[in-house]
Amino acid sequence: xxxxxxxxxxxxxxxxxxxxxxxxxxxxxxxxxxxxxxxxxxxxxxxxxxxxxxxxxxxxxxxxxxxxxxxxxxxxxxxxxxxxxxxxxxxxxxxxxxxxxxxxxxxxxxxxxxxxxxxxxxxxxxxxxxxxxxxxxxxxxxxxxxxxxxxxxxxxxxxxxxxxxxxxxxxxxxxxxxxxxxxxxxxxxxxxxxxxxxxxxxxxxxx
Amino acid sequence: xxxxxxxxxxxxxxxxxxxxxxxxxxxxxxxxxxxxxxxxxxxxxxxxxxxxxxxxxxxxxxxxxxxxxxxxxxxxxxxxxxxxxxxxxxxxxxxxxxxxxxxxxxxxxxxxxxxxxxxxxxxxxxxxxxxxxxxxxxxxxxxxxxxxxxxxxxxxxxxxxxxxxxxxxxxxxxxxxxxxxxxxxxxxxxxxxxxxxxxxxxxxxxx
Numbered sequence: 001x002x003x004x005x006x007x008x009x010x011x012x013x014x015x016x017x018x019x020x021x022x023x024x025x026x027x028x029x030x031x032x033x034x035x036x037x038x039x040x041x042x043x044x045x046x047x048x049x050x051x052x053x054x055x056x057x058x059x060x061x062x063x064x065x066x067x068x069x070x071x072x073x074x075x076x077x078x079x080x081x082x083x084x085x086x087x088x089x090x091x092x093x094x095x096x097x098x099x100x101x102x103x104x105x106x107x108x109x110x111x112x113x114x115x116x117x118x119x120x121x122x123x124x125x126x127x128x129x130x131x132x133x134x135x136x137x138x139x140x141x142x143x144x145x146x147x148x149x150x151x152x153x154x155x156x157x158x159x160x161x162x163x164x165x166x167x168x169x170x171x172x173x174x175x176x177x178x179x180x181x182x183x184x185x186x187x188x189x190x191x192x193x194x195x196x197x198x199x200x201x202x203x204x205x206x207x
Numbered sequence: 208x209x210x211x212x213x214x215x216x217x218x219x220x221x222x223x224x225x226x227x228x229x230x231x232x233x234x235x236x237x238x239x240x241x242x243x244x245x246x247x248x249x250x251x252x253x254x255x256x257x258x259x260x261x262x263x264x265x266x267x268x269x270x271x272x273x274x275x276x277x278x279x280x281x282x283x284x285x286x287x288x289x290x291x292x293x294x295x296x297x298x299x300x301x302x303x304x305x306x307x308x309x310x311x312x313x314x315x316x317x318x319x320x321x322x323x324x325x326x327x328x329x330x331x332x333x334x335x336x337x338x339x340x341x342x343x344x345x346x347x348x349x350x351x352x353x354x355x356x357x358x359x360x361x362x363x364x365x366x367x368x369x370x371x372x373x374x375x376x377x378x379x380x381x382x383x384x385x386x387x388x389x390x391x392x393x394x395x396x397x398x399x400x401x402x403x404x405x406x407x408x409x410x411x412x413x414x
Contacts, residue, residue: 098383104312139413140347170403172394176305183390184410187379191412196377201413203391206346207404 001025002161005057007072009033009040011130012088013063017044018134023164028056051075059084059157061125066091066101066108073115081118084154087178088125090185097193100186109148109178122149123178124158126185129192131200136166144168144205146184148177170205208232209368212264214279216240216247218337219295220270224251225341230371235263258282266291266364268332273298273308273315280322288325291361294385295332297392304400307393316355316385329356330385331365333392336399338407343373351375351412353391355384377412 004020006013009031017040020027027046031037034050041048047056052075060080062069066089073080091108093099102108113121124147125133132138133145145162147155147169159169172181184203191197211227213220216238224247227234234253238244241257248255254263259282267287269276273296280287298315300306309315320328331354332340339345340352352369354362354376366376379388391410398404 104310139411141411141413170398172403173397173401177394177397180390180394183387184394187384187387187391190380190384191377194380196379197412197414203410204346204348204413205398205404206348206408206411 002059002157003057004028004059004061004161005030005055006046006061006063007031007051008063009037010063012125012133013061014040014044015130015133016061016063016088016125017041017046019165019167020161021045022166023161025161025164026056055079057083059086059161061086061088062112063088065089069108069112073112077116080116083119084157085112085116085119085121086124086158087112087121090126090182090189092186092189097190100182102182105179107178107182109175113175120149120151120154121175122147122154122158123175123181124148127181127188127203129188129199129202132202133167135200138200138202138204141204141206142168144170146170146172146181146205148172148175148181150175209266209364210264211235211266211268211368212237212262213253213268213270214238214258215270216244217270219332219340220268221247221251222337222340223268223270223295223332224248224253226372226374227368228252229373230368232368232371233263262286262290264290266293266368268293268295269319270295272296276315276319280319284323287323290326291358291364292319292323292326292328293331293365294319294328297333297389297396299393299396304397307389309389312386314385314389316382320382327356327358327361328382329354329361329365330382330388331355334388334395334410336395336406336409339409340374342407345409345411348411348413349375351377353377353379353388353412355379355382355388357382
């Protein structure tokens, strides 16, 4: 059993909470609005709180829009030392939907790792729409979560949580591969925003 | 019917020749070694020639490794004006398999467009392994070819060739999206090279 804290109770936060809870893990869900967070937490069997509460998890998922990550790191920075910090963000320029806001040779995950150097940062959950995480399926296939990071133990912990929740997990390589995962997430978002694919679809990984 | 010239008789060149020929298009296959090219052309019903022969196609597919593209453009540059030039390359650093050799904020396709400004360059066929092009399937799904480019008519022509050959085609946006298609192709290659996925697998697009 892993203790997991999810910050953010939007679609991705709720979906990851549901996956983690389904696998019998201890789940804490923190967001800004306590009432809404309690509703989401009740649905998944998580403990609810507000951002600023002490983190109980060894794994912390930053399930907030990328522009809100800086504030979360400002709140919790030193408390994240030693923890596995999972970045599921897609750092799009939402005004144009035509570019990312992180350096071309970097990634949101790399930016986060630089801000919390004593945490073990992973990129995960950014290449699967929330709907395909919640239903565990994309088309006829089981949803696969791609996980990139430099710490093999941290990746194994999160992969176990994913598999325990009924999804597939794949090691996508070192944290520098976050750049490609974010490109994939970005491309997939443009395809759905342009109605080329549905929000229940996207890229499915065939082994 | 479209007249298509494919430069390169490797796995991708042969697969694209087979797709184009299956759809009843006029196919010319050019490569360095005439004997090998004739064998590949016979298999797909294409006309064989060597690099340097006059191009008969209105669509030209650069099915060579990225390092060989410069030489092809040196040979044919002015002859490509007005043509639809399709770039299926994945510009990996093959010595490390850990980076691309094009600028982080650019793409091989953008580099090619800059070298042949009067051609209409498309990115396509780089996110599907040759095996999944040849069999038309990836897992249980029909293989989808992602096509990015700035010329809608050019994209429609290539999409028709793809669909006529029994695959799915999707408009992946402007030529600047080639950067994300190349990131996807790169990620997929690292997964196969590391035996996380098979060369008959990869990312399948669910609509």
